[in-house]
Amino acid sequence: MQSAQPNSDSETSWGRKDLVELQSLSAAELNLVLQTAAAFKTVGTRHIKKVPALRGKTLVNFFVEPSTRTRVSFELAAARLSADVINMSASASSLTKGETLKDTARNLEALHADVIVLRHSSAGAAQFLAERLESSVVNAGDGAHEHPTQALLDAFTIHEKKGRIEGLHVGIVGDILFSRVARSNLFALTRLGAQVTLVGPSTLVPREFERLGVKVSHDLDAVLPELDVINLLRVQHERQSRSYFPSLGEFTSLFGLTKARAARLREDCLIMHPGPINRGVEIDSDVADSGRSVILDQVTNGLAVRMAVLYLCNAARSGETIS
Ligand code: CP
Numbered sequence: 001m002q003s004a005q006p007n008s009d010s011e012t013s014w015g016r017k018d019l020v021e022l023q024s025l026s027a028a029e030l031n032l033v034l035q036t037a038a039a040f041k042t043v044g045t046r047h048i049k050k051v052p053a054l055r056g057k058t059l060v061n062f063f064v065e066p067s068t069r070t071r072v073s074f075e076l077a078a079a080r081l082s083a084d085v086i087n088m089s090a091s092a093s094s095l096t097k098g099e100t101l102k103d104t105a106r107n108l109e110a111l112h113a114d115v116i117v118l119r120h121s122s123a124g125a126a127q128f129l130a131e132r133l134e135s136s137v138v139n140a141g142d143g144a145h146e147h148p149t150q151a152l153l154d155a156f157t158i159h160e161k162k163g164r165i166e167g168l169h170v171g172i173v174g175d176i177l178f179s180r181v182a183r184s185n186l187f188a189l190t191r192l193g194a195q196v197t198l199v200g201p202s203t204l205v206p207r208e209f210e211r212l213g214v215k216v217s218h219d220l221d222a223v224l225p226e227l228d229v230i231n232l233l234r235v236q237h238e239r240q241s242r243s244y245f246p247s248l249g250e251f252t253s254l255f256g257l258t259k260a261r262a263a264r265l266r267e268d269c270l271i272m273h274p275g276p277i278n279r280g281v282e283i284d285s286d287v288a289d290s291g292r293s294v295i296l297d298q299v300t301n302g303l304a305v306r307m308a309v310l311y312l313c314n315a316a317r318s319g320e321t322i323s
Contacts, residue, residue: 017317018130019309020139021146022187030188032322034156036308037301043080044303053311054083057114062105063140064090064120069275069299070140070149074117077306083115105129115314118142123180136313144178149309150274151184153302155192157294158229160301161270166193171223173199173255174233174282176209177244181274182233186214199223200255203244220255224264231272232257232282252281262287270294 012028022030043051059078063071071087078085088108090096095104101120108116115136118126123145130137141147159165170189176182176198186196186209196214198205209216217223224230235251245251252258257271262284265271271283271293279285288295315322 013323014312015316017313018126018137018139019148019313020126020130020137020142022148022151022184022191023146025188025191027191027193030152030155030192033152033305033308033312034159036312036322037152037156037304040080040307040311041301041304043307050080050082052082054078054081054114054314057081057083057314058112059083059085059115059117059310060108060113061085061087061117061140062093062108062119063088064095064101064118064125065141067119067140069302070119070147073299073302074138074140074149074306074310077303077310078115080303081307081310083310086113101125101129102132105133105135109133109135114317115310134317136317138309138313141180143180144183145180146184146187147180147274148184149302149306150181151188152309153298153305154181154185154231154272154274155188156301156305157272157298158189158194158270161294161297162228165189167195168228169195169197169226170229170231171197171199171220171227172231172233173220173257174204175235175244176200176205176233178204179233185231186212190214197223197227201245201251220261221264224261225266227265227269229270229272230257230265231274233274234276234278234282248281256281257283257287259284259287262290262292265292268292272298275299 012032061074075085113135117138117140119140120142123143125142126137126139139148172182189196190213197217198209198214199217199220202218205216207216273295
């Protein structure tokens with residue numbers, strides 16, 4: 001494992017009370033989050049895995065869509081920062097009685113929520129609240145728009161394992177069209193100097209993505225041997241109103257990371273997946289559990305990255321300058 005710190009050459013400060021997307025973040029801002037996360041990761045190695053950075057603050061984890069990794073790691077991140085944490089799900093909230101998202105959020109703010117972490121099926125939901133609330137709003141995934149903390153933890157993991165991001169070739173494979181993870185990843189990785197190739201069927205990876213500074217390929221076998229990192233994405237059936245490929249079997253035969261394809265990767269190519277995995281569809285089960293897979297490292301790093309994001313956004317809202 002490499003130990004180089006994320007790039008700290010450029011001077012910057014963090015002035016964002018919210019984190020709703022990565023598209024507008026500079027390389028310096030991205031590096032500041034990664035450096036802050038590196039510092040917080042050491043907290044997890046201590047006997048007492050807690051710091052008082054958010055003592056007296058309240059975080060509401062408001063998940064209108066299902067989640068395992070993101071919800072639990074935000075809860076744990078807030079606890080490690082000594083914040084009070086409230087978990088809310090849509091089905092147990094007054095959204096079911098017709099209350100609007102804005103009214104729900106304003107009521108949470110009236111109860112002195114300092115930070116609201118929101119996962120929502122609608123693109124733009126986090127931005128909508130961020131513009132209307134004094135509380136910090138952190139996007140935990142909004143429809144097919146962005147999943148900023150997932151891409152930050154992916155970037156952190158790549159840097160941790162490879163010692164750099166600049167100059168690496170990262171392939172993101174699968175259902176790109178409906179993937180908020182792909183969007184946030186391509187914004188972060190291209191800004192940090194990586195070359196990104198999006199790979200999948202033409203129905204799920206249209207050429208329009210090239211306008212965002214990435215390459216598009218519909219031939220995984222041609223791209224495989226060139227990659228430093230391969231990030232497999234789940235097919236987002238829940239966002240698709242029609243079928244974008246003939247069958248899952250055909251998708252796997254053309255775009256799945258089978259054992260035979262994994263054997264054609266560079267020996268040091270990192271295998272990533274944001275989870276949840278559909279074993280045997282986008283990735284072979286043994287490949288997912290192999291030594292080159294860093295899938296569980298991604299989950300572990302999500303904790304430090306989310307601590308960093310909560311710390312930075314809360315500090316900006318409170319008028320503190322972090323640089
Ligand atoms: N990667 C990710 O967002 O997983 P969850 O849906 O379990 O949070």
